[in-house]
Amino acid sequence: NAGVTQTPKFQVLKTGQSMTLQCAQDMNHNSMYWYRQDPGMGLRLIYYSASEGTTDKGEVPNGYNVSRLNKREFSLRLESAAPSQTSVYFCASSAPGFGETQYFGPGTRLLVL
Amino acid sequence: DQQVKQNSPSLSVQEGRISILNCDYTNSMFDYFLWYKKYPAEGPTFLISISSIKDKNEDGRFTVFLNKSAKHLSLHIVPSQPGDSAVYFCAASARQGAQKLVFGQGTRLTINP
Numbered sequence: 004n005a006g007v008t009q010t011p012k013f014q015v016l017k018t019g020q021s022m023t024l025q026c027a028q029d030m031n032h033n034s035m036y037w038y039r040q041d042p043g044m045g046l047r048l049i050y051y052s053a054s055e056g057t058t059d060k061g062e063v064p065n066g067y068n069v070s071r072l073n074k075r076e077f078s079l080r081l082e083s084a085a086p087s088q089t090s091v092y093f094c095a096s097s098a099p100g101f102g103e104t105q106y107f108g109p110g111t112r113l114l115v116l
Numbered sequence: 117d118q119q120v121k122q123n124s125p126s127l128s129v130q131e132g133r134i135s136i137l138n139c140d141y142t143n144s145m146f147d148y149f150l151w152y153k154k155y156p157a158e159g160p161t162f163l164i165s166i167s168s169i170k171d172k173n174e175d176g177r178f179t180v181f182l183n184k185s186a187k188h189l190s191l192h193i194v195p196s197q198p199g200d201s202a203v204y205f206c207a208a209s210a211r212q213g214a215q216k217l218v219f220g221q222g223t224r225l226t227i228n229p
Contacts, residue, residue, distance in 0.1 A: 007159070038219075043125070045122075045205060045219035045222055046160070046205065046207075047219070048216055048217070051215070053215070062218075093159050101209070101211050101215065103215065104150075105215075105217060107159030107160045107161070108159050110157070110158070
């Protein structure tokens with residue numbers, strides 16, 4: 004029972020490099036989310052996907068792109084990494100409908116030098 | 117513009133005593149509130165929630181209180197146990213918000229033996 008999985012766990016990038024963070028869920032959830040967590044800021048929504056084939060911007064989308072590859076997978080891409088994108092990234096998923104609990108993955112720690 | 121605020125970055129409580137974590141919000145459209153618990157190097161896990169039609173919800177040692185007029189919610193943990201030591205995030209969502217959660221900054225709770 005894996006729940007929400009994320010790869011990689013940790014990554015170091017140089018400014019300007021690109022990378023894709025992978026997320027997969029096995030709970031048959033329609034909705035998936037990407038958050039970043041920074042000290043003193045809580046978790047902030049980057050992008051979300053209410054269902055397969057749809058994506059929408061959250062609070063802090065600049066510098067990121069997403070792909071909802073299928074119902075299970077939702078990836079986050081940094082095209083040209085910047086030091087301001089140093090953060091811990093969490094993927095989450097939930098069943099459709101208001102008030103449904105979001106289940107989080109273990110996170111990806113990203114350091115951009 | 118922090119719509120959900122946890123003004124205490126940290127809280128230290130003796131084992132067996134009550135822990136009270138507080139959260140304030142500014143957006144009157146929020147109508148569902150949640151508490152998440154987070155251990156180091158793990159993703160947040162759902163703890164308890166409350167709808168705006170209620171003013172209290174209990175689940176074992178955990179009780180959440182909602183004061184809509186004051187735009188304030190609190191989480192009570194009684195009795196506190198060492199395993200409760202973690203970072204606690206409150207979060208809020210609005211029915212028109214398409215399941216998007218807005219998180220507070222978090223409060224680090226330490227339970228002392």
